[in-house]
């Protein structure tokens with residue numbers, strides 16, 4: 001099984017917003033962490049794998065190296081100059097890409113053994129429709145790997161962090177915080193924590209580009225569990241990653257309380273990672 005190369009992940013994270021291709025390289029190396037987690041949980045990566053919301057496509061290319069066939073699907077064609085190019089360079093011939101909506105997957109029932117959903121559910125118009133489609137295309141006993149950040153997460157849920165850890169998105173409506181991020185990226189880029197090539201706001205501001213906040217779903221811990229129950233997935237494992245700010249600065253007993261509380265858990269947790277099974 002693939003080893004996690006932390007140095008390669010960091011090196012590629014540092015330049016990931018240079019282009020879609022650079023992002024695909026970052027996804028490719030980072031995917032070793034997903035493979036490792038699946039291995040720890042005794043999930044054998046085999047057969048057909050779908051990356052539903054593949055972005056630049058690096059994860060799909062990486063999984064293709066471990067299974068019979070991997071498909072990267074995204075509503076935008078970011079993979080054309082990235083994942084497809086990477087697959088060619090690495091001689092990976094069993095990876096393919098499709099531009100389509102994850103809420104109406106163009107695949108027949110029970111056609112995949114594993115579906116990956118990494119930082120996607122918060123961007124789709126209907127989380128339940130998207131999960132239903134993931135469920136439909138999985139074979140019985142197939143597995144969904146789902147990762148998503150709570151939208152109130154102190155870590156920002158796709159917003160840039162300030163050098164001084166002030167969670168601006170908790171002090172004002174998220175749409176204002178998003179616009180403020182762009183304003184700071186243009187006028188005071190040094191106030192944002194990540195260096196330019198690992199900060200999409202800075203890179204877009206430099207290129208004179210702008211975008212609307214594409215975080216549509218207000219993901220909460222309880223909300224994700226409600227969606228999953230409605231669709232019928234069985235929970236195999238859940239991992240709740242806590243923001244570094246809380247692990248470093250808040251005493252353990254208080255942090256545990258904040259993690260358990262139904263409201264504050266959405267601030268303390270930076271990412272939810274769930275492993276789910278289609279049992280019927």
Ligand SMILES: C[S@@+](CC[C@H](N)C(=O)[O-])C[C@H]1O[C@@H](n2cnc3c(N)ncnc32)[C@H](O)[C@@H]1O
Pocket residue numbers: 027052053054055056073074075076078100101102103117118119120123124125
């Ligand atoms: C934050 S990116 C994550 C990309 C990749 N999974 C990763 O972890 O690097 C979210 C992706 O979801 C895609 N997306 C949003 N809505 C979608 C939909 N309805 N169907 C398929 N993909 C969608 C976006 O185009 C984008 O590439």
